[in-house]
Amino acid sequence: MTQPVAERAYDHTKSLILSGGFAGGELLSEVTIADELGISRTPVHEAFLRLEGEKLLSLAPRRGAAVVPMAPDEARDVLEMREAIECSTARRALGAGALPSAVLAEMAANVDRQRELAAAGDEERFVELDSAFHAILIRASRNATALFFHELLRDRQHRLRHQLLQVGPQEVAGALAEHELMLAAAQRGDADELCRLISGHVRRHRGIL
């Protein structure tokens, strides 16, 4: 129940960065964050180190921690990696034959909830499900490294989204339609088509960003 304070420091700082309040270059101070949370510098320092490992912070010895600025083509980079990884894992997941019915059921259930949220206009929760939907396929490929990378990409995309764009109803509708097509392709076991859909899906994001 009691969350370790180091974890709180990590979550807090990470959400500060991902929420898009910082364009990049801003210096975060350990003491500031420690005071905000009412804890000592040590766990904050640890959080900073973890975030540096994720390339979200850049630590300058005895100078401070700078929020890594988003490179001008960070969106392109991230989406390119998503395309490469998701397409590769989808091929593998489908390559061995049909997907397990449990996986297909999970995807279908996810799409159902997407439909509800889209109808309700809850964009925030929709993007969470969007991310989870893609993660299902990756998990089905049983490639732990791919899943690890996907989480890192998700964070970066999160930041891009808050920084650069508002997701509106039409983006949601478009994404939903494409997810439905992807589900259908997965059910048919059509890896080529699924891969094509993923590419289009991701590239459309890129058009938006």
Add this chain to the structure above:
Amino acid sequence: MTQPVAERAYDHTKSLILSGGFAGGELLSEVTIADELGISRTPVHEAFLRLEGEKLLSLAPRRGAAVVPMAPDEARDVLEMREAIECSTARRALGAGALPSAVLAEMAANVDRQRELAAAGDEERFVELDSAFHAILIRASRNATALFFHELLRDRQHRLRHQLLQVGPQEVAGALAEHELMLAAAQRGDADELCRLISGHVRRHRGIL
């Protein structure tokens, strides 16, 4: 010149893990490593956190740090990701037209040195250059995220290599030949062929592992 002790702790621990002495599950103690290096627990603790972020250590609160065991198909996972990422970045690097001549020159120079090391039978240094060769192409695509991922993959492959196989003269000769073909394809600007070569190259590794 004076390397921070936290950095030494990180390097030391990481090389312990990557060198293959641990099959996985072994508990590393902060105090043990701190004593080995003659430093206090704090920087060791920080190193452990960073390594947990790279999924090389698994920290159990107040119990210890366990070396993450290599999954039975870790080799497959890692090489699958390498194929996906390298192929994607190669296409992008070549997609915009011919590679800058500086990049081609760097690749050629690298291959030349590979040839020397292969002739000298220096396998250890050869694999370093091997890795650097692949990194050149990724760097040419100017995708920082891809480069980041490639470094993570390199570490894992490093560990796999020490754990599972000895690189012998014939593997070196085969890799060198394939690198030469890749260089030629890059010089011609033939992305499809380059991608095909990368796939074969990586899959041959997989046969070895």
Add this chain to the structure above:
DNA sequence: TGACCGTAGCTTGCATGCAAGCATGAGTTC
């Protein structure tokens, strides 16, 4: 005016101390 120097205040790096969680084994009870 411009360059230089030193100091004050910031920052983090690291060592240390204390407390608390967790495992293990001895001792007890049934």
Add this chain to the structure above:
DNA sequence: GAACTCATGCTTGCATGCAAGCTACGGTCA
């Protein structure tokens, strides 16, 4: 003999203190 309890020694989590590097600024000197 089996289960249960508790104490001991292990581990890490976190706070704190001190030292050292970096920056900026005010003063001095040419």
